[in-house]
Amino acid sequence: MINLFQHLREQAVAAPLIELLEVVTNASKEIAFRVRHGALAGVLGSTQDENIQGETQKQLDVISNQLLKDLLLACPHVCAIASEEEDTVVAGNSAGEFIIAFDPLDGSSNIDINGQIGTIFSIYRAQKNLAANDEAQFRQPGTQQVCAGYVLYGPSTLLVITTGKGTHTFTLDATQGTFLRTAKDIQIPPDTKEFAINMSNQRFWNQSMRNYISDLVAGESGPRAKNFNMRWNAAMVGDVHRVICRGGIFMYPSDNRNPKQPAKLRLLYEANPMAMLIENAGGKAWSESQRILDIQPSALHERVAVILGSANEVETCLGYLR
Ligand code: AHG
Ligand code: MN
Ligand code: MN
Numbered sequence: 001m002i003n004l005f006q007h008l009r010e011q012a013v014a015a016p017l018i019e020l021l022e023v024v025t026n027a028s029k030e031i032a033f034r035v036r037h038g039a040l041a042g043v044l045g046s047t048q049d050e051n052i053q054g055e056t057q058k059q060l061d062v063i064s065n066q067l068l069k070d071l072l073l074a075c076p077h078v079c080a081i082a083s084e085e086e087d088t089v090v091a092g093n094s095a096g097e098f099i100i101a102f103d104p105l106d107g108s109s110n111i112d113i114n115g116q117i118g119t120i121f122s123i124y125r126a127q128k129n130l131a132a133n134d135e136a137q138f139r140q141p142g143t144q145q146v147c148a149g150y151v152l153y154g155p156s157t158l159l160v161i162t163t164g165k166g167t168h169t170f171t172l173d174a175t176q177g178t179f180l181r182t183a184k185d186i187q188i189p190p191d192t193k194e195f196a197i198n199m200s201n202q203r204f205w206n207q208s209m210r211n212y213i214s215d216l217v218a219g220e221s222g223p224r225a226k227n228f229n230m231r232w233n234a235a236m237v238g239d240v241h242r243v244i245c246r247g248g249i250f251m252y253p254s255d256n257r258n259p260k261q262p263a264k265l266r267l268l269y270e271a272n273p274m275a276m277l278i279e280n281a282g283g284k285a286w287s288e289s290q291r292i293l294d295i296q297p298s299a300l301h302e303r304v305a306v307i308l309g310s311a312n313e314v315e316t317c318l319g320y321l322r
Pocket of ligand 1: 055084103105106107108109198234235236237252264
Protein backbone atom coordinates (compact mmCIF):
# COMPACT_ATOMS: atom_id res chain seq x y z
CA MET A 1 0.00 0.00 0.00
CA ILE A 2 1.36 3.41 -0.81
CA ASN A 3 1.22 6.26 1.65
CA LEU A 4 -0.13 9.78 1.13
CA PHE A 5 3.23 11.34 0.35
CA GLN A 6 4.24 8.65 -2.15
CA HIS A 7 0.84 9.17 -3.80
CA LEU A 8 1.30 12.94 -3.98
CA ARG A 9 4.77 12.56 -5.52
CA GLU A 10 3.30 10.02 -7.99
CA GLN A 11 0.79 12.73 -8.95
CA ALA A 12 3.64 15.23 -9.49
CA VAL A 13 2.41 17.52 -6.69
CA ALA A 14 5.07 20.17 -5.94
CA ALA A 15 7.03 19.99 -2.68
CA PRO A 16 5.50 23.09 -0.98
CA LEU A 17 1.97 21.72 -1.29
CA ILE A 18 3.11 18.30 -0.05
CA GLU A 19 4.70 20.01 2.97
CA LEU A 20 1.50 21.95 3.63
CA LEU A 21 -0.54 18.75 3.46
CA GLU A 22 1.84 17.18 5.94
CA VAL A 23 0.92 19.99 8.35
CA VAL A 24 -2.83 19.51 7.73
CA THR A 25 -2.57 15.76 8.31
CA ASN A 26 -0.42 16.22 11.43
CA ALA A 27 -3.12 18.47 12.89
CA SER A 28 -5.83 15.98 11.92
CA LYS A 29 -3.93 13.15 13.63
CA GLU A 30 -3.85 15.23 16.81
CA ILE A 31 -7.59 15.85 16.50
CA ALA A 32 -8.24 12.14 15.81
CA PHE A 33 -6.29 11.21 18.94
CA ARG A 34 -8.42 13.51 21.09
CA VAL A 35 -11.67 12.39 19.42
CA ARG A 36 -10.80 8.76 20.17
CA HIS A 37 -10.26 9.53 23.85
CA GLY A 38 -13.48 11.58 24.12
CA ALA A 39 -14.40 12.39 27.71
CA LEU A 40 -11.00 11.03 28.86
CA ALA A 41 -9.31 13.80 26.85
CA GLY A 42 -11.75 16.41 28.24
CA VAL A 43 -12.93 17.37 24.77
CA LEU A 44 -16.71 16.95 25.11
CA GLY A 45 -19.33 19.58 25.96
CA SER A 46 -19.85 23.23 25.09
CA THR A 47 -17.90 26.39 25.82
CA GLN A 48 -19.51 29.61 27.07
CA ASP A 49 -18.83 31.25 23.68
CA GLU A 50 -20.45 31.69 20.29
CA ASN A 51 -18.65 32.04 16.97
CA ILE A 52 -19.23 34.99 14.61
CA GLN A 53 -22.11 33.08 13.04
CA GLY A 54 -23.98 32.96 16.37
CA GLU A 55 -23.43 29.23 16.92
CA THR A 56 -22.45 27.87 20.34
CA GLN A 57 -18.90 26.60 20.18
CA LYS A 58 -18.18 23.10 21.42
CA GLN A 59 -14.90 22.40 23.23
CA LEU A 60 -13.78 20.30 20.28
CA ASP A 61 -14.59 23.09 17.76
CA VAL A 62 -12.23 25.36 19.67
CA ILE A 63 -9.51 22.75 20.29
CA SER A 64 -9.50 21.59 16.65
CA ASN A 65 -9.39 25.16 15.40
CA GLN A 66 -6.47 26.01 17.70
CA LEU A 67 -4.49 22.92 16.64
CA LEU A 68 -4.94 23.65 12.94
CA LYS A 69 -4.30 27.35 13.38
CA ASP A 70 -1.09 26.93 15.41
CA LEU A 71 0.41 24.35 13.06
CA LEU A 72 -0.63 26.13 9.85
CA LEU A 73 0.62 29.54 10.96
CA ALA A 74 3.99 27.96 11.76
CA CYS A 75 4.23 26.63 8.20
CA PRO A 76 6.19 28.96 5.87
CA HIS A 77 3.99 28.07 2.88
CA VAL A 78 0.84 29.47 4.51
CA CYS A 79 0.06 33.10 3.63
CA ALA A 80 -3.36 33.22 5.34
CA ILE A 81 -6.02 31.08 6.95
CA ALA A 82 -9.80 31.35 7.16
CA SER A 83 -11.79 29.21 9.56
CA GLU A 84 -15.41 28.73 10.55
CA GLU A 85 -14.29 29.56 14.09
CA GLU A 86 -12.36 32.75 13.25
CA ASP A 87 -14.17 36.06 12.63
CA THR A 88 -11.73 37.26 10.00
CA VAL A 89 -8.77 36.14 7.91
CA VAL A 90 -5.63 35.43 9.95
CA ALA A 91 -2.33 36.36 8.30
CA GLY A 92 0.53 33.87 8.11
CA ASN A 93 3.82 34.31 6.22
CA SER A 94 3.23 37.03 3.62
CA ALA A 95 5.64 35.21 1.26
CA GLY A 96 3.72 31.91 1.61
CA GLU A 97 2.33 30.46 -1.62
CA PHE A 98 -0.98 29.18 -0.29
CA ILE A 99 -4.09 30.21 1.59
CA ILE A 100 -6.28 27.65 3.31
CA ALA A 101 -9.91 27.74 4.46
CA PHE A 102 -11.18 25.10 6.86
CA ASP A 103 -14.05 23.83 8.95
CA PRO A 104 -11.99 22.49 11.87
CA LEU A 105 -14.79 20.33 13.19
CA ASP A 106 -17.78 19.54 11.01
CA GLY A 107 -20.83 17.90 12.56
CA SER A 108 -20.54 19.53 15.98
CA SER A 109 -23.90 18.18 17.13
CA ASN A 110 -22.43 14.66 16.83
CA ILE A 111 -19.47 15.29 19.16
CA ASP A 112 -21.21 14.43 22.39
CA ILE A 113 -23.04 11.39 20.97
CA ASN A 114 -19.91 9.66 19.62
CA GLY A 115 -21.15 10.16 16.06
CA GLN A 116 -19.40 10.97 12.80
CA ILE A 117 -17.41 14.23 12.72
CA GLY A 118 -14.62 15.55 10.54
CA THR A 119 -12.34 18.35 9.33
CA ILE A 120 -12.87 19.93 5.88
CA PHE A 121 -10.21 22.00 4.07
CA SER A 122 -9.73 23.94 0.84
CA ILE A 123 -6.40 25.27 -0.49
CA TYR A 124 -5.83 28.09 -3.01
CA ARG A 125 -2.81 29.98 -4.28
CA ALA A 126 -2.18 33.23 -2.40
CA GLN A 127 -2.69 36.40 -4.44
CA LYS A 128 0.64 38.23 -4.38
CA ASN A 129 -0.90 41.64 -5.06
CA LEU A 130 -2.97 41.48 -1.84
CA ALA A 131 -1.97 41.76 1.82
CA ALA A 132 -1.93 38.42 3.65
CA ASN A 133 -4.82 39.43 5.93
CA ASP A 134 -6.97 40.86 3.12
CA GLU A 135 -10.33 39.04 2.97
CA ALA A 136 -10.13 39.37 -0.81
CA GLN A 137 -7.46 36.62 -0.72
CA PHE A 138 -10.40 34.21 -0.33
CA ARG A 139 -12.63 35.78 -2.98
CA GLN A 140 -11.62 33.14 -5.53
CA PRO A 141 -14.14 30.78 -7.09
CA GLY A 142 -13.88 27.09 -6.17
CA THR A 143 -12.48 26.29 -9.63
CA GLN A 144 -9.23 27.89 -8.38
CA GLN A 145 -8.75 25.37 -5.55
CA VAL A 146 -5.46 23.51 -5.87
CA CYS A 147 -6.44 20.90 -3.31
CA ALA A 148 -9.48 19.97 -1.24
CA GLY A 149 -10.21 17.26 1.26
CA TYR A 150 -11.73 16.09 4.49
CA VAL A 151 -10.68 13.91 7.36
CA LEU A 152 -13.51 11.77 8.73
CA TYR A 153 -13.15 10.74 12.37
CA GLY A 154 -15.32 7.65 12.19
CA PRO A 155 -14.70 4.05 13.31
CA SER A 156 -11.53 4.51 11.28
CA THR A 157 -9.90 7.86 10.48
CA LEU A 158 -10.01 8.54 6.74
CA LEU A 159 -8.58 11.26 4.53
CA VAL A 160 -10.39 11.85 1.23
CA ILE A 161 -8.43 14.20 -0.99
CA THR A 162 -8.11 15.65 -4.48
CA THR A 163 -5.50 17.84 -6.13
CA GLY A 164 -7.59 17.90 -9.31
CA LYS A 165 -6.49 14.47 -10.51
CA GLY A 166 -9.19 12.19 -9.16
CA THR A 167 -10.48 11.68 -5.64
CA HIS A 168 -8.69 9.19 -3.41
CA THR A 169 -9.12 7.76 0.08
CA PHE A 170 -6.42 7.12 2.69
CA THR A 171 -6.92 5.27 5.96
CA LEU A 172 -4.92 6.26 9.02
CA ASP A 173 -2.74 3.45 10.30
CA ALA A 174 -2.66 4.73 13.88
CA THR A 175 0.19 2.38 14.86
CA GLN A 176 2.52 4.04 12.31
CA GLY A 177 0.79 7.44 12.16
CA THR A 178 0.62 7.12 8.35
CA PHE A 179 -2.25 7.62 5.92
CA LEU A 180 -2.27 4.65 3.50
CA ARG A 181 -4.14 4.71 0.18
CA THR A 182 -7.17 2.43 0.39
CA ALA A 183 -9.24 3.64 -2.60
CA LYS A 184 -7.93 5.17 -5.81
CA ASP A 185 -9.82 7.18 -8.44
CA ILE A 186 -13.22 6.84 -6.83
CA GLN A 187 -16.17 6.92 -9.25
CA ILE A 188 -19.58 7.86 -7.87
CA PRO A 189 -22.34 5.84 -9.57
CA PRO A 190 -24.47 8.25 -11.70
CA ASP A 191 -27.78 6.80 -10.50
CA THR A 192 -28.97 6.20 -6.96
CA LYS A 193 -31.88 5.25 -4.74
CA GLU A 194 -30.62 7.08 -1.66
CA PHE A 195 -31.14 10.70 -0.62
CA ALA A 196 -30.02 12.85 2.31
CA ILE A 197 -31.82 15.97 3.46
CA ASN A 198 -33.06 17.37 6.77
CA MET A 199 -36.78 16.65 6.19
CA SER A 200 -37.82 18.71 9.22
CA ASN A 201 -37.12 21.88 7.21
CA GLN A 202 -39.65 20.93 4.52
CA ARG A 203 -42.07 23.73 5.31
CA PHE A 204 -39.31 26.30 4.69
CA TRP A 205 -38.33 25.06 1.21
CA ASN A 206 -39.62 26.45 -2.05
CA GLN A 207 -42.41 24.52 -3.78
CA SER A 208 -40.12 22.96 -6.43
CA MET A 209 -37.88 21.37 -3.80
CA ARG A 210 -40.95 20.09 -1.96
CA ASN A 211 -42.24 18.56 -5.20
CA TYR A 212 -38.92 16.82 -5.90
CA ILE A 213 -38.73 15.29 -2.41
CA SER A 214 -42.37 14.28 -2.41
CA ASP A 215 -41.81 12.40 -5.71
CA LEU A 216 -38.84 10.56 -4.14
CA VAL A 217 -40.92 9.65 -1.12
CA ALA A 218 -43.81 8.46 -3.32
CA GLY A 219 -41.55 5.58 -4.39
CA GLU A 220 -42.62 2.85 -6.83
CA SER A 221 -46.18 4.08 -7.13
CA GLY A 222 -45.11 7.71 -7.77
CA PRO A 223 -43.77 9.44 -10.92
CA ARG A 224 -40.21 8.20 -10.31
CA ALA A 225 -41.45 4.58 -10.26
CA LYS A 226 -38.75 3.45 -7.84
CA ASN A 227 -38.28 3.30 -4.09
CA PHE A 228 -35.80 5.66 -2.45
CA ASN A 229 -34.22 5.31 0.98
CA MET A 230 -33.25 8.24 3.23
CA ARG A 231 -30.12 8.75 5.36
CA TRP A 232 -29.11 11.83 7.41
CA ASN A 233 -25.96 11.98 9.55
CA ALA A 234 -26.28 15.68 10.44
CA ALA A 235 -22.58 15.96 9.59
CA MET A 236 -21.80 16.94 6.02
CA VAL A 237 -18.56 14.92 6.14
CA GLY A 238 -20.47 11.75 7.02
CA ASP A 239 -23.20 12.29 4.46
CA VAL A 240 -20.79 13.23 1.67
CA HIS A 241 -18.57 10.29 2.52
CA ARG A 242 -21.50 7.90 2.08
CA VAL A 243 -22.20 9.48 -1.33
CA ILE A 244 -18.53 9.05 -2.27
CA CYS A 245 -18.62 5.39 -1.18
CA ARG A 246 -21.85 4.27 -2.83
CA GLY A 247 -23.57 7.18 -4.54
CA GLY A 248 -26.60 9.17 -3.42
CA ILE A 249 -27.83 12.74 -3.45
CA PHE A 250 -27.07 15.12 -0.57
CA MET A 251 -29.06 18.33 -0.27
CA TYR A 252 -29.10 21.34 2.01
CA PRO A 253 -31.38 23.60 -0.06
CA SER A 254 -32.11 27.25 0.54
CA ASP A 255 -34.97 27.89 2.96
CA ASN A 256 -36.90 30.83 4.37
CA ARG A 257 -36.41 30.09 8.08
CA ASN A 258 -34.29 33.20 8.57
CA PRO A 259 -34.26 36.03 5.99
CA LYS A 260 -30.67 36.90 6.97
CA GLN A 261 -29.57 33.34 6.25
CA PRO A 262 -31.01 31.92 3.03
CA ALA A 263 -29.02 28.67 3.28
CA LYS A 264 -27.01 26.79 5.91
CA LEU A 265 -23.75 25.47 4.53
CA ARG A 266 -20.75 27.72 4.07
CA LEU A 267 -19.29 28.21 0.59
CA LEU A 268 -15.60 28.50 1.45
CA TYR A 269 -14.99 25.61 3.81
CA GLU A 270 -17.97 23.28 3.25
CA ALA A 271 -19.52 23.60 -0.23
CA ASN A 272 -16.41 24.31 -2.33
CA PRO A 273 -14.08 21.58 -1.03
CA MET A 274 -16.86 18.99 -1.16
CA ALA A 275 -17.80 20.10 -4.68
CA MET A 276 -14.21 19.64 -5.89
CA LEU A 277 -14.05 16.15 -4.36
CA ILE A 278 -17.43 15.17 -5.82
CA GLU A 279 -16.62 16.46 -9.32
CA ASN A 280 -13.25 14.71 -9.29
CA ALA A 281 -15.14 11.51 -8.53
CA GLY A 282 -17.49 11.97 -11.52
CA GLY A 283 -20.37 13.46 -9.51
CA LYS A 284 -22.14 16.79 -9.79
CA ALA A 285 -22.28 19.65 -7.26
CA TRP A 286 -24.69 22.54 -7.76
CA SER A 287 -26.20 25.32 -5.74
CA GLU A 288 -29.74 25.25 -7.21
CA SER A 289 -29.08 27.70 -10.08
CA GLN A 290 -25.34 27.35 -10.69
CA ARG A 291 -22.37 25.05 -10.34
CA ILE A 292 -20.92 25.52 -6.83
CA LEU A 293 -17.34 25.82 -8.10
CA ASP A 294 -18.32 28.75 -10.37
CA ILE A 295 -19.72 30.90 -7.55
CA GLN A 296 -17.80 34.15 -7.04
CA PRO A 297 -17.45 34.43 -3.24
CA SER A 298 -18.50 37.74 -1.72
CA ALA A 299 -17.96 37.15 2.02
CA LEU A 300 -15.84 34.88 4.19
CA HIS A 301 -18.68 33.06 5.92
CA GLU A 302 -21.26 33.23 3.12
CA ARG A 303 -23.76 30.41 2.89
CA VAL A 304 -25.04 28.64 -0.20
CA ALA A 305 -27.55 25.97 -1.08
CA VAL A 306 -25.93 22.60 -1.81
CA ILE A 307 -27.15 19.77 -4.04
CA LEU A 308 -24.47 17.18 -4.78
CA GLY A 309 -23.80 13.54 -5.56
CA SER A 310 -24.75 11.05 -8.26
CA ALA A 311 -24.71 13.02 -11.52
CA ASN A 312 -28.02 11.87 -13.04
CA GLU A 313 -29.95 12.27 -9.80
CA VAL A 314 -28.55 15.79 -9.21
CA GLU A 315 -29.58 16.63 -12.78
CA THR A 316 -33.10 15.29 -12.12
CA CYS A 317 -33.37 17.40 -8.98
CA LEU A 318 -32.16 20.53 -10.82
CA GLY A 319 -34.81 19.85 -13.48
CA TYR A 320 -37.50 20.40 -10.84
CA LEU A 321 -35.89 23.70 -9.80
CA ARG A 322 -35.58 25.22 -13.31
P1 AHG B 1 -20.83 22.54 11.71
O1 AHG B 1 -20.89 21.48 12.75
O2 AHG B 1 -19.44 22.72 11.16
O3 AHG B 1 -21.45 23.86 12.13
O4 AHG B 1 -21.63 22.06 10.41
C1 AHG B 1 -22.89 21.45 10.57
C2 AHG B 1 -23.57 21.41 9.23
C3 AHG B 1 -23.26 20.21 8.37
O5 AHG B 1 -22.22 19.41 8.77
C4 AHG B 1 -24.50 19.38 8.38
O6 AHG B 1 -24.75 18.83 7.12
C5 AHG B 1 -25.57 20.33 8.79
O7 AHG B 1 -24.94 21.38 9.48
C6 AHG B 1 -26.57 19.66 9.70
O8 AHG B 1 -27.64 20.48 9.81
P2 AHG B 1 -28.96 20.13 10.64
O9 AHG B 1 -28.66 20.60 12.02
O10 AHG B 1 -30.03 20.91 9.95
O11 AHG B 1 -29.19 18.64 10.56
MN1 MN C 1 -19.52 22.25 9.11
MN1 MN D 1 -17.61 23.24 12.16
